Amino acid sequence: MSEVVVNISERKRAPLARARTTSTAPLMTARGLCFDAGGQRLIDGIDLDIHPGRCTVIMGANGSGKSLLLRLLHGLLTPTKGEVNWQGHPLDPAARQQQAMVFQRPVMLRRSVAANLRFALSVRGVRGAERKRREGETTALARLDALKDKPARVLSGGEQQRLAMARALICAPRMLFLDEPTASLDPASTQAIEHMIEDARASGTTILVVTHDAGQARRLGDDLIFLHDGQVAETGPAAQVLDNPQSQAAQAWLGGRLFVPTTP
């Protein structure tokens, strides 16, 4: 793993031309989004706009609804009320083909690293020379060259997460959903994943990432959505929310207080 640290820290990183304006039309919107389960309203009337090319961080206490929101936006769950739109139209299978999601605990096929990547391409109909090109590029980006013939299931947690990111990125998604992608990783593996996220963002992929790590939110985020009890307590430029939170919920959580009032 130390090899990864050295390689990445010495790498010449492309400058991120961060667009701080949101003059473009949103890529994705949610309006009045609600989700009920077990007789409870778990997501409660969320409105949001996700602009193309930006990295939006979702933060909030355990159980505040971050994973549910991500699943609703990616179409893995059907809202009880409200709607998700992609480029102004209801989310449909064609739109979902342009998206990818990485979970905190990735599920790997019982095949080699390379076969996991090839499978992701084959389900999208990418074959031949194009498949070889993407496989080579993505394997290098994720620093998986030395591991490509290993069974995916024997990889370490950090290596598996790099493979999960590679599998998502190999299909060149327009939007990438990341649910706590570095939650159980050490600093070196976290850094490797963050570099992959930055690379994706620099090449135009729109990112929505759930994290509990304020440092990560600051490093990666353009915008920040703070959830509390299934509602948006606060949203704004990431640095502004982190430095000067306005809602009681974000103030309490970012200030390290254990109990957050139920009314934001």
Ligand SMILES: Nc1ncnc2c1ncn2[C@@H]1O[C@H](COP(=O)(O)OP(=O)(O)OP(=O)(O)O)[C@@H](O)[C@H]1O
């Ligand atoms: N299918 C379900 N049925 C009932 N309750 C559910 C269901 N799915 C999620 N919940 C509840 O909804 C709330 C929000 O869950 P969610 O997983 O979105 O939280 P989270 O903000 O991602 O939390 P964490 O930071 O712990 O991952 C939790 O209280 C959870 O127990």
